[in-house]
Amino acid sequence: MSSVISAKNMSIEFPIYENSHRSFKKTLINLSTGGRIGKDAGKYPFVRALDNLNFEFNEGERVGLVGHNGSGKTTLLRVLAGVYAPVKGSLLSRGRIASLLDVSTGLDPDATGFENIYLRGIMDGLKPSIIKSKVDEIAEFTELGEYLNLPVRIYSSGMMLRLAFAISTSVDADIIIMDEWLSVGDEAFKNKAKKRLESLINKASLLVVATHDPKLINNVCTRKIHMEHGSILSDVAVEKIESVEAEND
Numbered sequence: 001m002s003s004v005i006s007a008k009n010m011s012i013e014f015p016i017y018e019n020s021h022r023s024f025k026k027t028l029i030n031l032s033t034g035g036r037i038g039k040d041a042g043k044y045p046f047v048r049a050l051d052n053l054n055f056e057f058n059e060g061e062r063v064g065l066v067g068h069n070g071s072g073k074t075t076l077l078r079v080l081a082g083v084y085a086p087v088k089g090s091l092l093s094r095g096r097i098a099s100l101l102d103v104s105t106g107l108d109p110d111a112t113g114f115e116n117i118y119l120r121g122i123m124d125g126l127k128p129s130i131i132k133s134k135v136d137e138i139a140e141f142t143e144l145g146e147y148l149n150l151p152v153r154i155y156s157s158g159m160m161l162r163l164a165f166a167i168s169t170s171v172d173a174d175i176i177i178m179d180e181w182l183s184v185g186d187e188a189f190k191n192k193a194k195k196r197l198e199s200l201i202n203k204a205s206l207l208v209v210a211t212h213d214p215k216l217i218n219n220v221c222t223r224k225i226h227m228e229h230g231s232i233l234s235d236v237a238v239e240k241i242e243s244v245e246a247e248n249d
Ligand SMILES: Nc1ncnc2c1ncn2[C@@H]1O[C@H](COP(=O)(O)OP(=O)(O)OP(=O)(O)O)[C@@H](O)[C@H]1O
Pocket: 014, 015, 033, 034, 035, 036, 047, 048, 049, 067, 068, 069, 070, 071, 072, 073, 074, 075, 076
């Protein structure tokens, strides 16, 4: 199996400028949840959200990240998606990444639905001819009809999510990064959305999803990584249990 993502001694720390007047111990403080809080040599307090991670994600894997609140799942997804760069160590990835974290981010409220589809395509570096070829399919999938000619700011939150979901899942990706299973719209749309997401995932060589749902791990994932205080507590293959019902059925 060839590795698609590889991390070596990777750490992420967030400086906490607001509380710099507070007294923090020099060593990292032990807490029951969240990343470790400590103080660097320059006296700034920080949260170590990811602590010296080493892993390889391989082709074909569906990796589920689990762990209590603040254990570092979202931070890890954001590093994989390129939102944060490691402060220590390295991260290498191979292939086109589709990040389905905060899908609505980046929609321009003053632009129409159609304009937003074009804008996202341009931001993704697609050629105008490619964007054009995708527009009809995305528009049809949203079922928003004439609303696509109106500014997005007048959409209901559900309509906005339909558009954002349709745009974000119209990509061809090798790696899919997701925070919980994306579920949008009313019942009828949810079923359509589930099929579209599954088809995107089936085509991808790697899925990394963070979740609090054991059913999702059982039904979708091949590997489970348990995180605690920004470290990997365990990393195991998922043994399927037949009786677990699909959460999104
Ligand atoms: N922008 C930030 N600034 C400072 N600290 C941060 C920031 N983002 C995350 N953290 C800290 O990093 C740690 C890990 O947070 P993260 O959001 O990755 O956890 P999580 O496992 O996704 O939690 P949840 O299950 O609640 O979503 C927490 O201690 C959090 O306080």
